[in-house]
Amino acid sequence: MSLQMPPLRGVHDERGAKVTEFGGWEMPVEFDSIQEEHRAVRESVGKFDVSHMGEIEVSGPDARALMQRLTSNDVTALDVGDSQYATITDEGGVIIDDTVIYRLPDEGDDHVFLFIPNAGNDEAMTERWRTHRDKWGLEAAVENQTHEYAMFAIQGPGARELALDVVADPDRVSDLSRFEATYTTIEGTESESESECWIARTGYTGEDGLEVIAPWDDAESVWSAFDCQPCGLGARDTLRLEAGFVLAGQDFDRETNPRTPYECGIGFTVKLDTEFVGRDALERTKEEGVEEKLVGFRLVDRGIARHGYDITTTDGDVIGTVTSGTMSPTLEAAIGLGYVPVEYADAGTKIRVDVRGRPKKAKIETPPFVDTV
Amino acid sequence: MSFDTPDDRRYQESHEWALETDDGVRIGISDFAQDELGDVVFVELPNEGEDVTAGESFGVVESIKAVSDLYAPISGTVTAVNEDLFDAPELVNEDPFDEGWMLAVDPDDESELEDLLTAEEYEEQVA
Numbered sequence: 001m002s003l004q005m006p007p008l009r010g011v012h013d014e015r016g017a018k019v020t021e022f023g024g025w026e027m028p029v030e031f032d033s034i035q036e037e038h039r040a041v042r043e044s045v046g047k048f049d050v051s052h053m054g055e056i057e058v059s060g061p062d063a064r065a066l067m068q069r070l071t072s073n074d075v076t077a078l079d080v081g082d083s084q085y086a087t088i089t090d091e092g093g094v095i096i097d098d099t100v101i102y103r104l105p106d107e108g109d110d111h112v113f114l115f116i117p118n119a120g121n122d123e124a125m126t127e128r129w130r131t132h133r134d135k136w137g138l139e140a141a142v143e144n145q146t147h148e149y150a151m152f153a154i155q156g157p158g159a160r161e162l163a164l165d166v167v168a169d170p171d172r173v174s175d176l177s178r179f180e181a182t183y184t185t186i187e188g189t190e191s192e193s194e195s196e197c198w199i200a201r202t203g204y205t206g207e208d209g210l211e212v213i214a215p216w217d218d219a220e221s222v223w224s225a226f227d228c229q230p231c232g233l234g235a236r237d238t239l240r241l242e243a244g245f246v247l248a249g250q251d252f253d254r255e256t257n258p259r260t261p262y263e264c265g266i267g268f269t270v271k272l273d274t275e276f277v278g279r280d281a282l283e284r285t286k287e288e289g290v291e292e293k294l295v296g297f298r299l300v301d302r303g304i305a306r307h308g309y310d311i312t313t314t315d316g317d318v319i320g321t322v323t324s325g326t327m328s329p330t331l332e333a334a335i336g337l338g339y340v341p342v343e344y345a346d347a348g349t350k351i352r353v354d355v356r357g358r359p360k361k362a363k364i365e366t367p368p369f370v371d372t373v
Numbered sequence: 374m375s376f377d378t379p380d381d382r383r384y385q386e387s388h389e390w391a392l393e394t395d396d397g398v399r400i401g402i403s404d405f406a407q408d409e410l411g412d413v414v415f416v417e418l419p420n421e422g423e424d425v426t427a428g429e430s431f432g433v434v435e436s437i438k439a440v441s442d443l444y445a446p447i448s449g450t451v452t453a454v455n456e457d458l459f460d461a462p463e464l465v466n467e468d469p470f471d472e473g474w475m476l477a478v479d480p481d482d483e484s485e486l487e488d489l490l491t492a493e494e495y496e497e498q499v500a
Contacts, residue, residue, distance in 0.1 A: 018411075034437045035412045234411065234438050302459070304415050304435050327414040327437055334415075356417075356433070 006051035007150050007219035015230060023119025023249075025052035028232040038238050038329040040229035041205055042370075045156035047226045048236055054122030055145040055213065057104070058129065059112040062138035067113050070132060071101060072261060072278070074271040075113065078103040083179045083200055087261050087269050088117075088125065089278030093285055094258040096128075097121050098248055098266070100202060102181055114145075114198070114213075118248040122146040132277070150219035154226050155209035155239070160201075163210050166225040167199065173210075176201040178373075186214070186225045197222060205236065206243025206372030238326050241335065244296055244367020250307060251294060251323040251337055263290045263339070292320070293345045296367040299334035299353060301360040310354040311338050311362075319344055322353060330370045337367070376404040378496045379470055383446065383489035386498060390470065391446040391486055397477040398447055398486070402434065404469050405499040410436040413465040416458045418443075418475055423451050425478060427485055432475070434465065443475070447485045453477035 003026040006012075012019065017028035028049060031037060040046040058067055067075045073086035083102040087095045097117050104112040117125040126144040133140050154163060164170040168185040176182060181200030197218070203209035214222040237247070246252060246266065252259040261270050262285055272283050299305060305325035310318045325336030336353070344351060347366045352359040378384070382392035388406035392399045407413065415435040425431040425445040432443045455474050458464055465473040480486075490498065 029438070030411055033412050238437060302415070303417075304440070306440060327435075329412075329437070 004052070006049055007216050008049055008051070008223055011220055011223065012049065012230075017230070017232060020233065022233055023052055023121070025119055027052050028230070030232040030234045031230045034232070034234040034238060035329045037229055037231035037235035041156040041207055041231060041235065041239055042330055043156070044228070045154065045158035045162050045209075046229040046231040046235070047223070048153040048155065048231050048233075049150070049223065050153050050211075050236075051150040051219070052119035053151050054117040054119070054125065055114060055149045055151070056117060056122060056126055056129065057112065057114050057143045057145055058140055059107055060110050060140035062133075063113055063140045064111045066129065066133055066136075066138050066140045066142075067101065067115070068274055069136070069276050070129060071099065071115070072270045072276055072282070073101070074274050075101060075103070076274075080105050081181050083181055083202055085266075085269055087266065088128075089261070089276070089282065090254070091278055091281065093260045093278040093281035094254055095252050095261060095264065096254050097125065098246070098269075102198065102200060104198070105183075116151075121248075148216055150214045150216055150222070152212045152214065152223060152226070153203050153205070153209060153236075154212065154228070155203045155205040155207045157208060158228075159207070159209035162226060162228055163199070173199060178202075186218075186222050204243075204245055205239035206245070206368060206370065207239070208373045237324075238329055241324050241326055241337065242328050242330055242368065242370045243372045244337070244369065246294065246337070247324060257323070259294070259339075260285050260290070262286060263292055263294060265294045289342070291341060292339045293342050294323070294337055295340055295345050296365045296369060297336055297338065297351060297353070297362045298365045298369070299336075299360050299362045301362075303353075303355040303358070303360040304334045305336040305338075305353040305355060305360070305362070311340055312352045312354060312359065313344075314350050314352060316352065316359060319351075328369060335365075335369050340364075376408065376499065377470065378403065378405075378492045380492035382470075383486050383491065384495035385444060385446040385489055387444045389444060389446045391489060393483070393486065394477070397452045397479045398449065398483075399474045400446060400476045400478060401474040402443065402465065402469055403495070403499075407466045407469045407473070410434065410439065410441060412437050413462045416462050416465065416475065418454050418458070419451050421451050421454055425449060425451060425476070445478070446489055447478060447480050448482065449478035449480040451476055452479045
């Protein structure tokens with residue numbers, strides 16, 4: 001299968017980006033150096049092309065009911081311009097995907113939602129939404145707009161200041177609280193359509209920042225308007241890991257590593273007083289408690305833990321698996337996430353990580369590993 | 374992008390170089406390899422006195438995003454290890470041909486060097 005290209009593929013090439021396949025898309029992994037890009041986001045501001053993320057719009061008289069029944073959080077809590085983090089679970093409460101749901105301005109009497117599935121999941125989620133809509137006899141339009149929009153994340157302590165310089169409505173943007181969003185145009189965009197961008201105070205780096213969903217044809221001018229360090233998926237991974245944020249397909253995977261939100265440490269996305277696919281299973285899980293939990297750890301010995309490495313007791317008994325691991329550019333220490341039985345999950349517990357046959361001393365540490373907003 | 378490929382040494386397809394010096398054959402990785410890897414954050418090397426075998430892994434170099442095996446360009450006994458790399462693995466990025474060297478080896482058979490690529494041949498490979 002040929003890879004999908006973000007609208008800025010050529011622009012990234014000219015900038016000398018290294019690219020990689022991610023979720024079926026060819027995306028920039030590194031522009032200058034992961035450490036340099038990482039530092040830019042922690043200390044000032046950086047921009048990421050995340051156009052590989054999906055965009056699915058759900059509208060119509062039953063849009064809210066459909067969203068409520070297919071996602072774990074409570075969409076009725078969203079006013080226009082609000083967003084929330086949620087999971088999409090199967091009947092067994094296993095996470096199929098994690099997502100951010102935005103409530104867009106109403107169309108007449110109808111609610112409109114936009115949700116962002118992970119890269120490569122847009123078609124499956126569109127199908128899932130349509131199938132359940134038809135099964136339940138709900139009236140809602142489900143439109144996969146992944147190829148109509150580019151998406152950029154502007155992240156770091158300087159992100160909002162930078163944005164205020166380039167948006168047409170700085171007042172509206174400066175008023176945004178965390179997880180709030182609004183439409184605005186970007187100064188200097190050349191598109192004849194003057195299409196608006198959906199700009200949200202969200203992100204996945206642990207820093208303050210914004211995410212911008214821009215019309216595909218405006219991608220280049222919007223990207224250029226934000227004059228700051230371009231960052232690739234490499235830095236995005238080290239940043240999200242320092243913040244303790246999970247990555248779909250890596251920290252959970254419906255096929256290879258099926259997990260519930262409670263095991264993943266994102267039980268806060270589950271609102272059991274709403275009705276959704278997987279709710280009953282999750283209620284049981286919550287009552288019974290989980291056997292394993294995703295934990296953070298930091299290596300004491302020299303070495304780097306990688307996805308798939310064994311986690312063992314100090315005696316060498318295998319108790320779990322590393323799901324994410326890297327050298328933290330901020331801490332200059334090797335950190336990671338992995339699943340262990342709950343009795344080993346307390347901060348400070350001594351464990352070992354088997355790094356290519358060598359047991360490395362490590363300690364459980366509760367994420368985030370660095371201070372985040 | 375062009376990469377340095379000094380012609381005073383030989384290269385292996387897997388991107389290691391070998392240079393004859395007074396203290397044996399020094400081994401490191403090429404400018405192309407360090408660039409491909411990105412930020413090097415960890416290097417695992419054998420100890421002095423251990424043997425390495427041509428074509429076989431003698432250690433690993435880890436960048437933030439990946440783990441890569443290092444393959445010995447020549448067989449022999451390790452006579453020196455660049456311990457500076459344990460505290461400053463970034464030397465591999467900054468100066469792969471000099472400060473970023475990895476091992477020195479007393480070769481079993483110096484003629485093995487002749488089997489490696491010349492700088493010109495290696496440049497063609499990475500072009």
